[in-house]
Amino acid sequence: MNSTLVSRNVFLYAAAIFIASCGTATFTKTGSDVTIESLRSFHLAFIDEFAVPGKKFNATAFNAKVNEGNAKFQQAIADEKFTARRPVLVDLKAQFDADAAHLKSKASRGKITPALASEMKKDVNKIYDHALGR
Amino acid sequence: MSTKSTTMPSGGKKKRKKPSHKKSELDSALDQVGDESAAAAMKEFQDLLGEAKGDTRELVRQNAEELERRLVLLKKRQIDKEDFDHFVENQKRILRVFVDGQPAQAQERAEKLTLRVLEIAARVAIALI
Numbered sequence: 156m157n158s159t160l161v162s163r164n165v166f167l168y169a170a171a172i173f174i175a176s177c178g179t180a181t182f183t184k185t186g187s188d189v190t191i192e193s194l195r196s197f198h199l200a201f202i203d204e205f206a207v208p209g210k211k212f213n214a215t216a217f218n219a220k221v222n223e224g225n226a227k228f229q230q231a232i233a234d235e236k237f238t239a240r241r242p243v244l245v246d247l248k249a250q251f252d253a254d255a256a257h258l259k260s261k262a263s264r265g266k267i268t269p270a271l272a273s274e275m276k277k278d279v280n281k282i283y284d285h286a287l288g289r
Numbered sequence: 290m291s292t293k294s295t296t297m298p299s300g301g302k303k304k305r306k307k308p309s310h311k312k313s314e315l316d317s318a319l320d321q322v323g324d325e326s327a328a329a330a331m332k333e334f335q336d337l338l339g340e341a342k343g344d345t346r347e348l349v350r351q352n353a354e355e356l357e358r359r360l361v362l363l364k365k366r367q368i369d370k371e372d373f374d375h376f377v378e379n380q381k382r383i384l385r386v387f388v389d390g391q392p393a394q395a396q397e398r399a400e401k402l403t404l405r406v407l408e409i410a411a412r413v414a415i416a417l418i
Contacts, residue, residue: 246386257375270367278379285387
């Protein structure tokens with residue numbers, strides 16, 4: 156009789172721990188979804204600010220924004236608790252780095268076109284959608 | 290924001306759509322390339338691009354359509370070769386992020402086909418400009 160009670164309690168504890176861990180995983184993933192959306196907004200705003208045809212290139216403002224972006228991405232990677240998502244965040248940072256390098260090269264020579272800005276934003280949206288599993 | 294689905298409903302199996310006989314803007318531009326040494330690459334590229342555009346898997350199809358659109362932008366000089374190369378690298382990175390989130394086997398062919406098209410695209414782009 157006692158052993159049945161003990162078994163039942165062990166089972167209930169195990170079930171409670173399992174349910175609680177599922178809730179934590181969902182919460183963690185939802186939290187990282189918010190982070191990824193925030194990085195997407197920053198990335199798109201960065202392109203909007205610097206991929207403007209005919210706009211004079213401001214190296215100081217550009218470098219400040221790139222530094223801000225680097226800090227945001229590095230923080231997101233360090234804070235990510237859902238380990239499977241870390242490589243994805245690393246890829247998002249790689250995308251930001253590549254976009255920043257390309258924009259710097261083009262904007263500093265006055266070679267930004269409307270098509271460049273538009274296509275860059277399409278790629279940004281696409282990679283973030285995939286990162287979010289959409 | 291894109292609203293497309295990235296599911297691959299055939300579970301990795303591929304059905305071909307009937308290729309369209311209507312010549313695209315890119316096909317016409319490729320036909321005008323006079324460089325005979327590039328002819329084999331052009332032919333392989335057109336075949337692979339046609340295969341990818343007819344693929345039932347959305348990611349493969351979208352990548353092929355995007356690549357074609359950007360080759361047309363390059364031809365029209367709305368973007369330059371540096372931009373084009375940047376976008377090809379982006380497409381590879383986007384593919385990697387997609388594949389990282391999927392069962393490996395189901396995506397193997399999608400990855401191979403798309404990467405092959407992207408690799409040849411660089412040679413085609415040089416011939417186009």
